Amino acid sequence: MSNPFARLSLNTMTTKNWTLRQAAEATAAAGLPAIGVWRDRVAESGVELSAKILRDNGLRVSSLCRGGFLTGVDDGPAAVDDNRRAIDEAATLGAPELVMVMGGIPDRDLVGARARMAQRLADLVPYAAERDVRLALEPLHPVFCADRAVICTLTQALELAAPHPARSVGVVVDTFHVWWDPALAGAIAAAGAQGRISSFQICDWLVPMAADPLVSRGMMGDGVIDFAAIGALVRDAGYVGDVEVEIFNEAVWATDGSTVLETMKQRYHDLVWPTLAG
Amino acid sequence: MSNPFARLSLNTMTTKNWTLRQAAEATAAAGLPAIGVWRDRVAESGVELSAKILRDNGLRVSSLCRGGFLTGVDDGPAAVDDNRRAIDEAATLGAPELVMVMGGIPDRDLVGARARMAQRLADLVPYAAERDVRLALEPLHPVFCADRAVICTLTQALELAAPHPARSVGVVVDTFHVWWDPALAGAIAAAGAQGRISSFQICDWLVPMAADPLVSRGMMGDGVIDFAAIGALVRDAGYVGDVEVEIFNEAVWATDGSTVLETMKQRYHDLVWPTLAG
Helix, strand or coil, X not given: CCCCCCCEEEECCXXXXXXXXXXXXXXXXXXXXXXXXXXXXXXXXXXXXXXXXXXXXXXXXXXEXXXXXXXXXXXXXXXXXXXXXXXXXXXXXXXXXXEEECECCCCCCHHHHHHHHHHHHHHHHHHHHHCCCEEEECCCCHHHCCCCECCCCHHHHHHHHCCCCCCCEEEEEEHHHHCCCCCHHHHHHHHHHCCXXXXXXXXXXXXXCCCCHHHCEECCCCXXXXXXXXXXXXXXXXXXXXXXXXXXCHHHHCCCHHHHHHHHHHHHHHHXXXXXXX | XXXXXXXXXXXXXXXXXXXXXXXXXXXXXXXXXXXXXXHHHHHHHCHHHHHHHHHHCCCEXXXXXXXXXXXXXXXXXXXXXXXXXXXXXXXXXXXCEEEEECECCCCCCHHHHHHHHHHHHHHHHHHHXXXXXXXXXXXXXXHHCCCCECCCCHHHHXXXXXXXXXXXXXXXXXXXXXXXXXXXXHHHHHHHHCCCEEEEEECXXXXXXXXXXXXXXXXXXXXXXXXXXXHHXXXXXXXXXXXXXXXXXXXXXXXXXXXXXXXXXXXXXHHHHHHHHC
């Protein structure tokens, strides 16, 4: 039987209180091959040392989180510059995918915000392509449309990606953000057929929600998401990349990181891996 | 110039602490022609007396809220029975539209819940049609998919309605629930072309959200929704029916109902009516 954990990746947000070195060493010690890295963790050590830490621990970098926030009215050039830096960081880290959370609405003009986002994405694509970094557009749950992400569905992410080559612009499938979508099956199949699935991120939708939706993500099995159903869609779409566990949750963050890692491995083994392997 | 309030309707949830008689008398005194009624207010007086109160105040009943909750595993027959009673109530009240909030997921099987909902809707359609009551399918914001409504988009509501005649099954456009939807323009146009817009409900999306999303609705103008943009879509889709203000909000509920009514009229006059009239 193949190694159940051959595609499992720890996103550093799940063990938020660990430094990059702590997360990398624990991930390697737990027998995981990959890690998804947030820029704040990289900034602590600097990008060169971060790259060395990840290499020394033999880890793939499944993604760098995150670029984006490209919807502002006045800060467009500064935001594009910051995204260029994020692309450079991804290239240095050997992260093939830069997760893009595109930003909310600075005013009431949702149509305008979406138009600015599309234009600034187009501005960034050549720069990313030259560095072999793919911009991975992440649709967030519509509860975040106002303050974080005007991309609300996978279908919409694919429409935004369509003018660009699949090797330069992909999409993220995050169970927490997409599980409710009545058009999900068709959208995942289309993303796979286009070769655009950049990342499969997993965590659960808790009921009741936390007071702040941002930290209402749960460990797989603690909420209502059917991981077998969504896992089958992703598998049948041909995705063979890493599976990143990214959990924003105060209780998880208050738990010892090693315990979180063990729980995450167990839940992945029980709830996600059987379908992906199937 | 035509009366700006000729289509404005107070939903009883907005003035939650009023009895049906208080709400009806205040609505009529404020010069509004219509009221949207929740079943709990009707139950307090009984349906016959409620109908008389509404008639005596010369009010149209823009909708009865609500039927639905048809996704359960074991309580299907009881839920269908309760919906038949809701249809009877709507007929007695002279409410042409029964708003349907279809229910959440009792387990992790979203696909199964949606299938049960579709079957039970089909069971109810002939009963509703015989009584000249339209079942108005309401997509709720996806934040409520788990606990309240597995219909998450207007497009999905139209697909569910498609097998049934437009005079028997319609859809609700509620700004709070649909404002984020990247497919909104096409869906509203399609709903209009099919003659299926049962109700246009308005309130705002607050930022930050209330800790409980259910009561995070705001008075028009207090949040981020572009009422001119959505109003134009509804107008261009040919909708000429009532515009119901339905707000779940602790601060609004703690305010004197007459003050709420005056604020609601002013905001409607300033933010919504110009577009609908245009």
